Amino acid sequence: MEIYEEINDGIAVLTLEGRLDAVSSKGLKDAVNELLKKEKSSIVLNMLKVDFIDSSGLGSLVSCLKTVNNERGDIRLASLQDQVRAILELTRLYRVFQIFDDSDTAVKSY
Amino acid sequence: MEIYEEINDGIAVLTLEGRLDAVSSKGLKDAVNELLKKEKSSIVLNMLKVDFIDSSGLGSLVSCLKTVNNERGDIRLASLQDQVRAILELTRLYRVFQIFDDSDTAVKSY
Amino acid sequence: MKKIKFIIKSDLENVALAGMSINKLCSLTTMDDSQSFQMELCAVEAINNSIIHAYNNEITNDVEIYLEIADKYFQLDICDRGKTMDKDILERADINLLKDNFDNPEEISESGRGLAVIKDVMDKVTYKSVNGINRLTMIKYI
Amino acid sequence: MKKIKFIIKSDLENVALAGMSINKLCSLTTMDDSQSFQMELCAVEAINNSIIHAYNNEITNDVEIYLEIADKYFQLDICDRGKTMDKDILERADINLLKDNFDNPEEISESGRGLAVIKDVMDKVTYKSVNGINRLTMIKYI
Numbered sequence A, B: 001m002e003i004y005e006e007i008n009d010g011i012a013v014l015t016l017e018g019r020l021d022a023v024s025s026k027g028l029k030d031a032v033n034e035l036l037k038k039e040k041s042s043i044v045l046n047m048l049k050v051d052f053i054d055s056s057g058l059g060s061l062v063s064c065l066k067t068v069n070n071e072r073g074d075i076r077l078a079s080l081q082d083q084v085r086a087i088l089e090l091t092r093l094y095r096v097f098q099i100f101d102d103s104d105t106a107v108k109s110y
Numbered sequence C, D: 001m002k003k004i005k006f007i008i009k010s011d012l013e014n015v016a017l018a019g020m021s022i023n024k025l026c027s028l029t030t031m032d033d034s035q036s037f038q039m040e041l042c043a044v045e046a047i048n049n050s051i052i053h054a055y056n057n058e059i060t061n062d063v064e065i066y067l068e069i070a071d072k073y074f075q076l077d078i079c080d081r082g083k084t085m086d087k088d089i090l091e092r093a094d095i096n097l098l099k100d101n102f103d104n105p106e107e108i109s110e111s112g113r114g115l116a117v118i119k120d121v122m123d124k125v126t127y128k129s130v131n132g133i134n135r136l137t138m139i140k141y142i
């Protein structure tokens, strides 16, 4: 998976591309930890180009959420592909994440 | 592969869908032979939905061409996908077939 | 009926190769993109489990994946020769019983969803261990 | 480096399964759709040859396909245990030497293009038979 970092209106946006799975989940956690070091704890994940997610990927999202919550921040998800959204629904995890149609709306929600 | 038969301005159009390979090449020859039995030897193959062709598929095209030529007919190809066209070019077989951008133009060429 | 077998070394890097292939081969059936994604997901969950739990992440072992595409069903068998899973774990796995407290993110688990997802998506899931070969069989009727 | 092995029974019905998988897995490289199609084509040609020529269309044998995706190359090995091919055939195969007389369709061959296409598309093609296992190795540098 590729991860691109960008600051938008003071909010950190991580744009993810590819598969969020057992191979890439550590990379996501690392990227979020890097943001926290820079005191960026209000984070948006732009998932428009995430075309696969498995339970390890979901686990990494939960893990990141816990980490940023501890710093009084949040992780908000944007632009989920239908099938990725379906897995969040299947596992009820959509209940713990704020999910937005696009990255800009997610940024503005902060 | 699916093969659909249709008569358009008196010309027989076979619309092919799927893979033209070692499995399906006999089906194409059979369909052409059926047309010859009905004295339809001016034939257009609409290949818009042929997404794979291999050398057995090419062989079946050549075989059909020979068969209809013997009945003073012709096989004209229409709507080739880029990659299918590329294989006809690689093997120089585009030289023996009249190839048209779409099925209607191929029909009108008779 | 069409059949193919995939073999990968038990390295997580290889799992996507099998998963993507299986997704693509769903296009030979009447399954739509969403169902194909789910077949890939179940394959990946099961292969990950073999690598992580049965083989303890040692990358030198084989995971074998049998795919069978028939008119009426789509079958995946995931086989390993590692640690055998306690059958109760599979029986108990249930998407409706995941003990997540959604009001408190701290209490939400980071793992433990794989088998529950597989059982929810698939129509029939069985696990057998014969002669040291562990086999998770997943069937989807189409 | 990523690796996967496919095994199919020597039934032409199964060839598309390997071919489509290989095409899909090209998306893990920088290859475009047209190059991916060509990798599928070469795989299919070689597997067809093993089934038709090495196994004489008997459907009970195995064809093994090894796929290796590295940063700089894409490698396919097609293995059978059937009749060994005369190495000269591969050496002589050449897309520029196909003896078709395009002025007379009657003289155009209906077969005999597979190996020439493979050699044209791939960067390196070798054939070896060791201990009864015939192996066609095809490499594309990327």
Ligand SMILES: Nc1ncnc2c1ncn2[C@@H]1O[C@H](COP(=O)(O)OP(=O)(O)O)[C@@H](O)[C@H]1O
Binding pocket: A055, C045, C049, C050, C053, C054, C083, C084, C085, C086, C089, C093, C110, C111, C112, C113, C114, C115, C116
């Ligand atoms: N193939 C397997 N071999 C051995 N144990 C397994 C296997 N699959 C699952 N398990 C056990 O079942 C548990 C639940 O698996 P699962 O629901 O996939 O969640 P997770 O893998 O995230 O823990 C695992 O933690 C492991 O103890």
Ligand SMILES: Nc1ncnc2c1ncn2[C@@H]1O[C@H](COP(=O)(O)OP(=O)(O)O)[C@@H](O)[C@H]1O
Binding pocket: B055, D045, D049, D050, D053, D054, D083, D084, D085, D086, D089, D093, D110, D111, D112, D113, D114, D115, D116
């Ligand atoms: N895997 C193989 N095993 C044995 N003989 C083979 C094999 N592949 C090719 N051959 C021989 O080489 C010839 C040329 O093969 P090819 O160029 O693929 O064209 P075709 O298969 O259409 O004849 C075949 O007719 C066959 O005699």
